[in-house]
Amino acid sequence: MKALSSLALVVALAALAFFLGRVEPLRVVLGVIIPYVAIAIFLAGVSYKVIVWSLSPVPFRIPTSCGQQKSLSWIKAGWLENPHSTPGVVARMALEVLLFRSLFRNTKAELREGPRLIYGERRFLWLGALAFHWSFLVIFVRHLRFFIEPVPRLVMVLDRLDSFFQVGIPLLYITDVTIVAALLYLLLRRLRDPQVRYISLFADYFALFLILGLALSGVWMRYFARIDVVAVKQLAIGLVTFSPIVPREVTSLFLVHLILLSTLLAYFPFSKLMHMGGIFLSPTRNLANNNRRKRHVNPWDYPVPVHPYQEWEAEFHDKIAAAGLPLEK
Amino acid sequence: MANPKPEELTQIDYQPGRKDWMNPAVEFRKGVFCYSAAPKNLRYLGLPNPREWQPFDKDWKLPADWKRTILEGMRERLRKFRSFRLFMDICVRCGACADKCHFYIGSGDPKNMPVLRAELIRSVYRRYFTTAGRVLGRLAGARELTEDVLKEWFYYFYQCTECRRCSVFCPYGIDTAEVTMIVRELLNLVGCNINWVVEPAANCFRTGNHLGIQPHGFKDSIDFAVDELEEITGIRVEAPINRKGAEILFVVPSADYFATPHYFTLLGYLMLLHEAGLDYTFSAYASEGGNFGLFQSHEMMKRLNAKIYAEARRLGVKWILGGECGHMWRVIHQYMDTLNGPADFLEVPVSPVTGTRFEHARSTKMVHICEFTSDLIRHGKLRLDPSRNNRWNVTFHDSCNPARAMGLLEEPRYILRNVCKNFHEMPENTIREQTFCCGSGAGLGTDENFEMRMRGGLPRANAVKYVRDKFGVNLVACVCAIDKATLPTLFEYWVPGMEVAGVHELVGNALLMKGERERTGDLRGEPFQEKEASTHA
Ligand code: HEM
Numbered sequence: 070m071k072a073l074s075s076l077a078l079v080v081a082l083a084a085l086a087f088f089l090g091r092v093e094p095l096r097v098v099l100g101v102i103i104p105y106v107a108i109a110i111f112l113a114g115v116s117y118k119v120i121v122w123s124l125s126p127v128p129f130r131i132p133t134s135c136g137q138q139k140s141l142s143w144i145k146a147g148w149l150e151n152p153h154s155t156p157g158v159v160a161r162m163a164l165e166v167l168l169f170r171s172l173f174r175n176t177k178a179e180l181r182e183g184p185r186l187i188y189g190e191r192r193f194l195w196l197g198a199l200a201f202h203w204s205f206l207v208i209f210v211r212h213l214r215f216f217i218e219p220v221p222r223l224v225m226v227l228d229r230l231d232s233f234f235q236v237g238i239p240l241l242y243i244t245d246v247t248i249v250a251a252l253l254y255l256l257l258r259r260l261r262d263p264q265v266r267y268i269s270l271f272a273d274y275f276a277l278f279l280i281l282g283l284a285l286s287g288v289w290m291r292y293f294a295r296i297d298v299v300a301v302k303q304l305a306i307g308l309v310t311f312s313p314i315v316p317r318e319v320t321s322l323f324l325v326h327l328i329l330l331s332t333l334l335a336y337f338p339f340s341k342l343m344h345m346g347g348i349f350l351s352p353t354r355n356l357a358n359n360n361r362r363k364r365h366v367n368p369w370d371y372p373v374p375v376h377p378y379q380e381w382e383a384e385f386h387d388k389i390a391a392a393g394l395p396l397e398k
Numbered sequence: 399m400a401n402p403k404p405e406e407l408t409q410i411d412y413q414p415g416r417k418d419w420m421n422p423a424v425e426f427r428k429g430v431f432c433y434s435a436a437p438k439n440l441r442y443l444g445l446p447n448p449r450e451w452q453p454f455d456k457d458w459k460l461p462a463d464w465k466r467t468i469l470e471g472m473r474e475r476l477r478k479f480r481s482f483r484l485f486m487d488i489c490v491r492c493g494a495c496a497d498k499c500h501f502y503i504g505s506g507d508p509k510n511m512p513v514l515r516a517e518l519i520r521s522v523y524r525r526y527f528t529t530a531g532r533v534l535g536r537l538a539g540a541r542e543l544t545e546d547v548l549k550e551w552f553y554y555f556y557q558c559t560e561c562r563r564c565s566v567f568c569p570y571g572i573d574t575a576e577v578t579m580i581v582r583e584l585l586n587l588v589g590c591n592i593n594w595v596v597e598p599a600a601n602c603f604r605t606g607n608h609l610g611i612q613p614h615g616f617k618d619s620i621d622f623a624v625d626e627l628e629e630i631t632g633i634r635v636e637a638p639i640n641r642k643g644a645e646i647l648f649v650v651p652s653a654d655y656f657a658t659p660h661y662f663t664l665l666g667y668l669m670l671l672h673e674a675g676l677d678y679t680f681s682a683y684a685s686e687g688g689n690f691g692l693f694q695s696h697e698m699m700k701r702l703n704a705k706i707y708a709e710a711r712r713l714g715v716k717w718i719l720g721g722e723c724g725h726m727w728r729v730i731h732q733y734m735d736t737l738n739g740p741a742d743f744l745e746v747p748v749s750p751v752t753g754t755r756f757e758h759a760r761s762t763k764m765v766h767i768c769e770f771t772s773d774l775i776r777h778g779k780l781r782l783d784p785s786r787n788n789r790w791n792v793t794f795h796d797s798c799n800p801a802r803a804m805g806l807l808e809e810p811r812y813i814l815r816n817v818c819k820n821f822h823e824m825p826e827n828t829i830r831e832q833t834f835c836c837g838s839g840a841g842l843g844t845d846e847n848f849e850m851r852m853r854g855g856l857p858r859a860n861a862v863k864y865v866r867d868k869f870g871v872n873l874v875a876c877v878c879a880i881d882k883a884t885l886p887t888l889f890e891y892w893v894p895g896m897e898v899a900g901v902h903e904l905v906g907n908a909l910l911m912k913g914e915r916e917r918t919g920d921l922r923g924e925p926f927q928e929k930e931a932s933t934h935a
């Protein structure tokens with residue numbers, strides 16, 4: 070149900086853009102106004118969220134230690150899995166962000182006859198997640214060729230690498246295949262794995278369908294509809310130079326792509342997609358496990374009622390004396 | 399009234415039901431929940447809403463404005479804890495944490511998947527603290543806070559042992575233990591707590607330890623241990639209490655001097671500290687290293703923990719040594735300095751025997767006894783005869799907190815390899831940072847919670863069974879007082895015949911003391927095996 074309704078929502082969005090995109094006076098709304106609004110929401114929303122997070126204090130240092138602590142000199146410390154200093158933390162975070170280190174640990178618990186519990190390796194989620202995110206990043210960078218003139222070298226190099234196999238006309242991008250495949254895998258997993266299906270919300274399907282729609286509309290434009298790239302570039306550069314135009318040659322298929330992107334941007338700050346910012350701030354990962362070496366201060370620390378020694382001694386005075394233990398009074 | 403049999407408990411259906419999880423529904427069935435806190439304990443600690451009630455009652459006698467209290471409490475904590483706010487915001491429901499929780503593995507209850515446990519409050523967060531949730535409601539995964547939701551919180555957040563295993567696997571390090579700590583604080587605000595957490599806290603606040611042992615009782619039990627050691631070894635060790643001017647304050651969990659098999663670990667400590675010639679003292683005021691405040695609220699944790707530094711200051715010691723206890727070490731390692739420091743009146747811990755400066759503890763000034771002992775062994779300061787532990791074939795159970803909130807992995811293993819001859823690790827996915835909880839931590843080790851404990855402990859017990867069948871392991875060594883209290887029950891249920899011991903019990907067995915009488919048996923009074931073997935030969 071949730072999957073179907075979120076699919077329906079994405080399809081409706083696309084259809085709306087497709088048909089409205091043929092109505093001349095609305096083309097400016099779809100091609101200029103909505104994208105600007107979406108970008109504004111994205112920037113404001115993401116900054117707001119990140120600021121709120123950053124301003125909220127970290128009262129305690131609570132890293133999850135996944136390796137040996139640094140203690141005695143002759144015991145090898147797990148500098149990466151249980152970092153005790155900044156370089157270790159930076160390396161640990163880099164591994165998390167770039168390679169999804171923790172997800173790589175994934176196992177699958179299975180209860181067999183006996184009873185015997187087996188923990189098998191389960192790396193598909195990691196692989197699918199990595200394929201999706203890296204493809205997304207590469208595609209994002211490749212898109213810069215529409216916005217910057219002359220096209221930066223890095224973008225051109227990436228473009229060439231991505232079409233390394235030199236098949237098809239226009240050349241097939243590897244990431245176009247991998248992102249669609251990865252998204253389909255993630256979707257299928259959400260639908261097929263009973264546990265994951267059970268925990269999934271409307272928003273979880275929506276994010277996947279939305280990005281899938283974005284990717285598929287892009288693929289359609291490039292390989293099948295063969296849209297007018299020069300016109301698209303005019304529109305894109307117009308947007309970033311604040312002199313927007315919607316050239317006649319821009320088809321409503323492109324406007325579908327643009328509206329799905331705008332939806333993604335506007336939706337981003339209010340959704341779980343904020344994990345992009347959150348991962349950097351996670352206190353179980355981005356703090357060094359040097360708790361006993363360096364004092365961590367809680368900014369909102371406050372005095373609490375305690376039971377001081379004097380009161381304790383007064384209460385048990387006679388018993389302490391009878392037991393022959395030393396007394397203050 | 400009979401408890402379910404192991405064969406019954408392992409009929410687990412991992413297929414989640416068809417019902418939407420958003421509809422709160424819990425049944426407080428015998429064996430899967432803990433009793434409420436007695437009003438006298440709440441009153442003693444000055445906690446809200448003391449009253450007679452039980453979770454299975456229809457009416458929980460909540461204060462009239464309970465809902466506002468909870469929501470205000472949430473708002474305050476969202477502001478105070480980045481962890482809480484972030485963990486509410488960024489979960490992608492990828493499910494990587496789902497089958498990492500021992501309670502889920504052992505029960506198949508989908509709400510025991512860490513992600514859903516957290517969603518129980520995340521859904522409320524979305525409803526009251528996010529725009530999407532306020533506007534779109536259920537479509538955005540948001541739901542009203544109702545009394546049924548509160549009951550569900552109580553059920554499932556007292557079905558999490560704060561073990562942090564889920565946080566090892568989460569790509570963002572979302573730590574459901576942290577969420578549990580916050581929700582338990584919220585439940586506390588309206589008086590929904592369990593007795594097994596609040597009573598030890600009240601006892602500890604009053605007498606200095608969880609068990610409520612008064613100073614003379616403490617002295618008696620230490621004296622008893624000293625007498626018993628004299629019988630075993632012929633040596634009368636000193637075990638001073640509240641002695642001013644000692645170099646080191648020694649703090650252990652109270653179970654060490656009042657429960658079995660902890661008691662044998664205490665004997666081990668006393669022998670070791672005597673042999674090392676340490677100038678130390680116990681304290682009857684700070685006679686508890688454990689801290690059940692951790693399972694209740696950050697504030698209670700601070701209130702109970704305060705006595706350790708206070709006592710160190712009063713007695714004028716240089717530094718503090720801590721015994722074997724899991725959650726105690728979470729508090730000491732990750733919280734104590736922040737809560738009640740700075741400990742600038744103490745000195746950087748230095749082993750008087752080896753001269754090793756414990757630089758890693760230079761601020762908190764408290765050293766784990768396994769760190770201390772492994773340093774002694776490394777420097778050849780102890781004479782050990784590992785064959786005295788020959789009757790044991792040992793494996794090591796990493797306790798959750800020393801493993802995942804500290805990283806004390808090698809020290810105990812190094813000690814074990816030096817004090818016993820037969821040592822085998824459990825499978826890789828069940829030890830070190832991936833270790834499985836005993837299933838009874840965080841205050842859940844009660845008799846009435848028997849079934850859920852056995853379920854939660856299944857993964858641990860199952861790994862123990864594996865090494866028993868494969869290597870003939872017959873002893874699980876550990877460094878945690880809750881383990882020592884609850885693992886014997888767990889193993890009796892799943893792996894009968896398996897024994898449990900503290901690492902320092904095995905140290906005590908192997909330790910050759912200067913001037914000891916010829917020893918024939920170990921600390922449990924069992925004859926050494928090699929001697930037996932030679933008489934038979
Ligand atoms: C620093 C950047 C980012 C990092 C480190 C990161 C990391 C992750 C990880 C580890 C997962 C869990 C695995 C999975 O379910 O696939 C995930 C899920 C996801 N990410 Fe990201 N991400 C980043 C940025 C983004 C961006 C920019 C988007 C999209 C605009 C995005 C969209 C998603 C989606 C849709 C999922 C859920 C997949 C599913 O439902 O199965 N991520 N991310």
Ligand code: SF4
Nearest residue numbers: 489491492493495568
């Ligand atoms: S592993 Fe982390 S992100 Fe994934 S479902 Fe669990 S808590 Fe959420």
Ligand code: SF4
Nearest residue numbers: 499558559561562564
């Ligand atoms: S902290 Fe432990 S008990 Fe709690 S949800 Fe995570 S794995 Fe389960």
